[in-house]
Amino acid sequence: MAEYVGIDLGTTLSGLAYLKPDGNPEIVPNSDGERLTPSVVFFDSHEDVKLVGSAARDGGEPDRTIFQIKRHMDDPEHLVEIDGKKWTPAEISALILSKLKRDCSKICGDITDVVITVPANFNELARKSTIAAAEMAGMKVKRLVNEPTAAAVYYAHSQGVKGRILVYDLGGGTLDTTILEVEGDNIKILTSEGARHLGGSNFDDILLDAYAEQYKKQTGAALFSDERHRRRVLQATEDAKKMLSKLQRVNDTVANDQNSGIARIDLSREHFEKLIRNMLTRTVFLVEQALDSAKLKTSDIDHVVLVGGSTRIPKVKVILEKMFGKVPKSCGNVDECVALGAALFAKKSAKIQEVCNASYGTLAMVYNAKTKEEKLMNSIVIPKNTPIPCSRTQVYQTSEDNERIIEVDITQGEDPDAKYVDVIGRITLDVPAGRPKGCEIAVTFSYDENQRVRALIVDKQSGRSKEVAVSYKGAGVLSDEELKRRSAHLRAMRIE
Amino acid sequence: MFKILKSLSKSLTGHKPATEVKKPAEAPKGGVLNQVAKGNAAPAAPAKVKTPEELCEITPKMSKDEIRAQLKLLYRRFNRSASSLDAKVRGEAETMLNAIVDVREKHFGEI
Ligand SMILES: Nc1ncnc2c1ncn2[C@@H]1O[C@H](COP(=O)(O)OP(=O)(O)OP(=O)(O)O)[C@@H](O)[C@H]1O
Ligand SMILES: [Mg+2]
Numbered sequence: 001m002a003e004y005v006g007i008d009l010g011t012t013l014s015g016l017a018y019l020k021p022d023g024n025p026e027i028v029p030n031s032d033g034e035r036l037t038p039s040v041v042f043f044d045s046h047e048d049v050k051l052v053g054s055a056a057r058d059g060g061e062p063d064r065t066i067f068q069i070k071r072h073m074d075d076p077e078h079l080v081e082i083d084g085k086k087w088t089p090a091e092i093s094a095l096i097l098s099k100l101k102r103d104c105s106k107i108c109g110d111i112t113d114v115v116i117t118v119p120a121n122f123n124e125l126a127r128k129s130t131i132a133a134a135e136m137a138g139m140k141v142k143r144l145v146n147e148p149t150a151a152a153v154y155y156a157h158s159q160g161v162k163g164r165i166l167v168y169d170l171g172g173g174t175l176d177t178t179i180l181e182v183e184g185d186n187i188k189i190l191t192s193e194g195a196r197h198l199g200g201s202n203f204d205d206i207l208l209d210a211y212a213e214q215y216k217k218q219t220g221a222a223l224f225s226d227e228r229h230r231r232r233v234l235q236a237t238e239d240a241k242k243m244l245s246k247l248q249r250v251n252d253t254v255a256n257d258q259n260s261g262i263a264r265i266d267l268s269r270e271h272f273e274k275l276i277r278n279m280l281t282r283t284v285f286l287v288e289q290a291l292d293s294a295k296l297k298t299s300d301i302d303h304v305v306l307v308g309g310s311t312r313i314p315k316v317k318v319i320l321e322k323m324f325g326k327v328p329k330s331c332g333n334v335d336e337c338v339a340l341g342a343a344l345f346a347k348k349s350a351k352i353q354e355v356c357n358a359s360y361g362t363l364a365m366v367y368n369a370k371t372k373e374e375k376l377m378n379s380i381v382i383p384k385n386t387p388i389p390c391s392r393t394q395v396y397q398t399s400e401d402n403e404r405i406i407e408v409d410i411t412q413g414e415d416p417d418a419k420y421v422d423v424i425g426r427i428t429l430d431v432p433a434g435r436p437k438g439c440e441i442a443v444t445f446s447y448d449e450n451q452r453v454r455a456l457i458v459d460k461q462s463g464r465s466k467e468v469a470v471s472y473k474g475a476g477v478l479s480d481e482e483l484k485r486r487s488a489h490l491r492a493m494r495i496e
Numbered sequence: 497m498f499k500i501l502k503s504l505s506k507s508l509t510g511h512k513p514a515t516e517v518k519k520p521a522e523a524p525k526g527g528v529l530n531q532v533a534k535g536n537a538a539p540a541a542p543a544k545v546k547t548p549e550e551l552c553e554i555t556p557k558m559s560k561d562e563i564r565a566q567l568k569l570l571y572r573r574f575n576r577s578a579s580s581l582d583a584k585v586r587g588e589a590e591t592m593l594n595a596i597v598d599v600r601e602k603h604f605g606e607i
Pocket of ligand 1: 009013070147170171172173199200201238241243245307308309311334335
């Protein structure tokens with residue numbers, strides 16, 4: 001049995017690593033002989049089989065192929081319908097995880113307990129869905145760990161460094177930056193910031209637009225009219241993008257599927273860099289945000305570490321070098337280190353101090369004595385970057401006489417402006433009648449090591465209280481019952 | 497400064513605070529998972545397209561440090577709403593992020 005196993009469930013690629021008896025992690029290849037498995041699922045129409053990986057990615061039926069399901073893990077309403085059956089993002093992810101489990105256990109032994117990585121700013125629901133996906137695939141999630149944390153654990157282990165590290169993880173679908181302190185085996189996370197929907201596939205889309213424009217110019221026709229052909233061209237743009245990480249120029253030819261002729265695409269690295277400059281500037285903002293959150297300057301960072309396939313783009317390194325005045329390092333293979341770090345984390349989690357990735361609070365009317373104004377604001381109870389697990393209490397007052405019901409909204413987000421935070425739950429508590437305003441209500445939020453939040457409200461006078469974990473409803477959110485049923489069903493499926 | 501739980505002031509009395517946040521016109525996805533509306537609906541026909549500076553509320557009088565601080569605040573805010581489940585909110589965030597990058601390039605140069 002493989003005791004310490006880590007899985008990187010990526011937007012475009014997924015990987016599994018285990019800890020060898022010598023204490024070093026190793027990637028376990030899948031049955032197709034690949035170290036990483038494309039996170040793509042294909043539902044065959046002839047046979048009752050689900051293909052996962054390269055075979056799925058390279059097949060040609062877009063309506064039966066699911067790409068980048070990870071981007072929907074936080075959407076409670078997202079369902080994928082195939083042959084009349086509706087699949088949740090967690091179930092699709094479970095198919096990917098099943099393939100990893102089945103294939104890899106042939107090599108490293110039975111896999112039961114795992115650490116799975118998630119983007120640092122994955123919200124509650126996305127984390128819950130990830131845990132559900134693993135359960136459906138027949139694995140128990142020991143811990144969820146943030147991707148940049150896992151990468152940093154691997155970097156610290158393999159390079160034996162100490163000091164402050166900034167991890168810049170630009171993958172297929174997300175950007176994460178984390179700052180941490182390493183001292184021997186002990187790792188302290190200082191902050192994590194993330195940008196969802198900023199990654200390599202955005203660059204592919206930008207190139208796709210450029211290809212389509214060129215095609216239109218040269219032939220007068222549209223480059224694609226259906227999803228199948230769009231996918232093909234998109235694959236070509238991704239290949240061109242990768243080539244441009246090595247070469248200064250790439251020549252390509254493209255055609256549509258309507259015989260409108262062939263167009264020549266002549267693409268320089270310089271032009272590509274210009275096309276993605278807006279996106280790269282956004283990544284700089286995020287790095288600055290991480291530094292601000294940790295109250296650090298660029299000169300306080302000892303090592304800048306590159307993670308994620310998109311950091312192979314030379315301009316990324318140039319920008320970071322200019323910013324920090326030092327050459328960024330990569331920890332071996334940039335798209336394997338998250339899984340490798342997760343396997344290490346499975347063993348060393350006790351030595352790693354993580355922090356709360358978002359602020360949690362409630363909506364409150366805040367009275368400003370100076371201006372005599374009352375304003376609805378986001379009142380933070382647990383600030384972002386508080387070491388976890390943690391629990392914090394804030395006392396509020398009632399504002400009306402004879403309040404009967406106390407409602408507490410649970411917010412997620414740092415912005416003081418209530419308009420710019422998410423309300424992720426609500427607790428209501430009945431309290432005794434006939435009391436004047438000004439009664440004290442204690443609101444306690446606790447945060448566990450899987451980055452999940454619970455809230456407790458206590459009416460101080462009556463002692464009445466209520467506690468809830470944030471729960472989600474939506475077509476794509478499964479009940480425990482349903483989860484069990486679907487797990488059993490999934491285990492009987494043919495997945496290759 | 498003291499804090500009062502927001503919902504208390506409206507419970508049973510039907511009285512809503514003036515600053516009560518509007519819920520999005522289209523119900524947010526996901527039952528109890530409700531999301532606070534991000535900003536007000538755009539006016540029916542905007543008279544003229546706003547410049548990036550106008551969108552970011554950058555005035556000619558602002559110092560470089562003030563502009564930097566404003567861009568940071570806006571980036572934090574709209575990077576967050578760029579992953580909202582509400583397509584309208586995401587669209588607004590995209591426009592703002594583009595404006596933020598434009599203003600940065602204009603005042604502080606390209607990366
Ligand atoms: N040589 C290269 N040049 C540019 N981009 C590359 C190169 N090699 C890989 N990529 C891009 O890296 C991305 C995949 O990286 P990675 O495997 O780290 O992402 P992921 O883990 O699947 O995604 P995420 O971490 O966002 O969930 C793809 O968009 C791919 O096109
Ligand atoms: Mg990744």
